[in-house]
Amino acid sequence: MTDTTVAPGSERAGFEAEEKLDRYRELRRAVWLLTRSFSSMLGLAIVVLFMILALFGKWIAPYPEAALGTVNMAEMLQPPSWQHWFGTDDMGNDVLSRVIIGTQISLQVGLIITVGAALVGVPLGILGGYLGGWVRSTIMALTDLFLSVPSLVLAIAIVAVLGPGIVNTMIALAVVWWPGYVRLIDSKTLAIKKEPYVEAARALGASTPRIIFRYLLPGCASPLIVKASMDMGAAILAAAGLGFIGLGAKAPSPEWGAMLSVARGYLPEWWWFAFFPGMAIYLSVLGFNLLGDGLRDVLDPRTSR
Numbered sequence: 001m002t003d004t005t006v007a008p009g010s011e012r013a014g015f016e017a018e019e020k021l022d023r024y025r026e027l028r029r030a031v032w033l034l035t036r037s038f039s040s041m042l043g044l045a046i047v048v049l050f051m052i053l054a055l056f057g058k059w060i061a062p063y064p065e066a067a068l069g070t071v072n073m074a075e076m077l078q079p080p081s082w083q084h085w086f087g088t089d090d091m092g093n094d095v096l097s098r099v100i101i102g103t104q105i106s107l108q109v110g111l112i113i114t115v116g117a118a119l120v121g122v123p124l125g126i127l128g129g130y131l132g133g134w135v136r137s138t139i140m141a142l143t144d145l146f147l148s149v150p151s152l153v154l155a156i157a158i159v160a161v162l163g164p165g166i167v168n169t170m171i172a173l174a175v176v177w178w179p180g181y182v183r184l185i186d187s188k189t190l191a192i193k194k195e196p197y198v199e200a201a202r203a204l205g206a207s208t209p210r211i212i213f214r215y216l217l218p219g220c221a222s223p224l225i226v227k228a229s230m231d232m233g234a235a236i237l238a239a240a241g242l243g244f245i246g247l248g249a250k251a252p253s254p255e256w257g258a259m260l261s262v263a264r265g266y267l268p269e270w271w272w273f274a275f276f277p278g279m280a281i282y283l284s285v286l287g288f289n290l291l292g293d294g295l296r297d298v299l300d301p302r303t304s305r
Helices: 008-035 038-060 064-068 095-131 133-147 151-162 166-192 196-203 208-219 221-244 256-266 272-299
Strands: none
Touching: 038 064, 038 095, 038 272, 064 095, 095 133, 095 166, 095 208, 095 221, 095 256, 095 272, 133 166, 151 166, 151 221, 166 208, 166 221, 196 208, 208 221, 221 256, 221 272, 256 272
């Protein structure tokens, strides 16, 4: 009589292979859905363009020395031309070069703010949602305390205490940004921890760190990616806003908000000085928002068609 018993090791290997195949199919489906959306692909193209400018801006910019704030009074406030496509600023520097090189600063600021806020908010949200009780009550009370004050007002107050500057701006915005991640991850964790596979793992004696890193954190990845992609644009806009009122980067830094802060005194006659940095802010925020909307449609099963 033939023995048909399947070895536990081979059964587990088959299960893992099937799980990998399911993940591959889900990835292909997500890519297909993303490419079917014109707005999502437009947002992706804009984001990729700005990332290229951030990485290679020093070599792409026609006048890289313009980022240093050199003074060339003979070229001061020249309108757009074949020599200076975006015109020149009040110091005679090429606006196009400053906008291109400033891309690295603006994207870096947005990335640091978003990552910093997520590093604070995600662990707090998972711990509060999973442990519950007094732990969740304490975390949510602290979160509500920060949310009770308008984020931009609180950021201005923090920068006023720490002092103006791009580093203090990033610290202030990261401090006021984390409560949104706590709210999101807490609600997601509350839903995931009731799933049968999490309850089964808990019944089998799995430790809290294993449950968090093996089940809860991967389950929260989709909404986290969507929120982070959309927060990138919002962080760039907020940092530019603080720079515009003189609390962020200072001239001659080619940061877009700082450029607008100087250029507002030259409107409307020398319009190009403010128009092109403002357009860079608009396009970067638009790109991340469109990409975030596309990722939400792909990764959120409630909105996927």
